[in-house]
Amino acid sequence: MYSKIQTLRHGLLGQRILERLRKIGLNINPYYLIREGAGPLENNWSCLDAEFTSQVFLQSDMSAMCACTAWNTPEVLQQRLDKGHLCIVLKQQQQIVGYTWVDFKEVNDSVCDIELQPGEVYLYDAFIAPEYRGRGLASYMRVECYQQVRRAGADIFYSISDYFNSPAIRFKQKLHAKFVRLYLDVKVGRFHVGHWVLKEYL
Ligand SMILES: CC(C)(COP(=O)(O)OP(=O)(O)OC[C@H]1O[C@@H](n2cnc3c(N)ncnc32)[C@H](O)[C@@H]1OP(=O)(O)O)[C@@H](O)C(=O)NCCC(=O)NCCS
Structure with missing residues (x-):
């Protein structure tokens, strides 16, 4: 868990406020649908x-x-x-310090209801161990992931990031990912208030 200073430094205050509200039953979930892999990839990661x-x-x-x-x-x-599903792991010697998953069939997030077309995949559950964050490792690992998925015959990559998850958005921006849509999903307790598209980008 991040300290208060780390939370502020990494732009995660909005995330923390929404997590607190979730604990009392108010689930406000703004999130981006993101398309990755279409932009150029600089070779900035060879030092890793x-x-x-x-x-x-x-x-x-x-x-x-x-x-x-x-x-x-x-x-x-x-x-x-x-x-x-395919999983790409990031290793330092034998220790796994990060991973990212690929679903070839569906956007398996219960909130987002878009359907994947042939040649499209959903990238989910990207994680870098806290002590390794901030070194560009998520992008490094993702580039390997793009290559593996392309070998499997798909080349359109969708993912989802919470609106306030600045580290996730930053690492995808470094890979020239594009926002597709901004959504808002709201639940109060078990009551689903609604799910809206707030903005279309492409
Ligand atoms: C999102 C995540 C995978 C990014 O991994 P990463 O390898 O640290 O990514 P980067 O090194 O490219 O850093 C991205 C941004 O994270 C922030 N950051 C930097 N150091 C950080 C640290 N020690 N801890 C947290 N965030 C940090 C910065 O905003 C950085 O952007 P910048 O390089 O422009 O300053 C990682 O933070 C993580 O595992 N988070 C928890 C799980 C999660 O939210 N997954 C995303 C699902 S879409």
């Missing part, structure tokens, strides 16, 4: 090659992946793999 490797997750990575975050359990990971 000596320290890190980015590669497809293998069954032999299961215990290292579970050690990475508390919510990565073998059951959850296996369910994703059984559905054909």
Whole structure:
């Protein structure tokens, strides 16, 4: 968990306020649908090659992946793999310090209802361990992810970022990602108040 200073420094105050409101049953969720991979990629990440490797997750990575975050359990990971999802892991020697997932069939976020067309994929659950953040590793890992997905025959990448998740938006901007739409979803307790498109960008 971030200290108050880190929260302010990394532009996460809005996120923290919405998390507090969620705890009392008011779920206000502004988020962007983002399209990645269409812009040019500068080769800014080669300096990371000596320290890190980015590669497809293998069954032999299961215990290292579970050690990475508390919510990565073998059951959850296996369910994703059984559905054909692809995972790219970022390693420093044998330790997994980050990962990102690809769903080839659907935008598996319960709020966003867009349907994927042939050649399109959904990138989700990108994570870099807190002590490694701010070094451009998410972009480094994502470039490997784009290459692997292209090899599988798709080249349009969608993802979702919370409006107030500045680190997520920043790392995607470095990859020349484009905002597609800004949405707002609101729930009060179990009552779904609504889901709106606030802005179209493309
Ligand atoms: C979003 C995330 C993957 C970005 O990874 P990263 O490798 O730190 O990305 P970058 O190094 O490119 O940094 C992106 C921005 O994060 C912020 N940042 C910098 N240092 C940071 C730190 N120590 N901690 C948190 N954020 C930091 C900065 O705003 C930075 O932008 P800048 O380079 O223009 O200053 C990572 O913060 C993370 O795992 N967050 C939690 C999970 C999450 O929100 N995933 C996104 C789902 S869409």
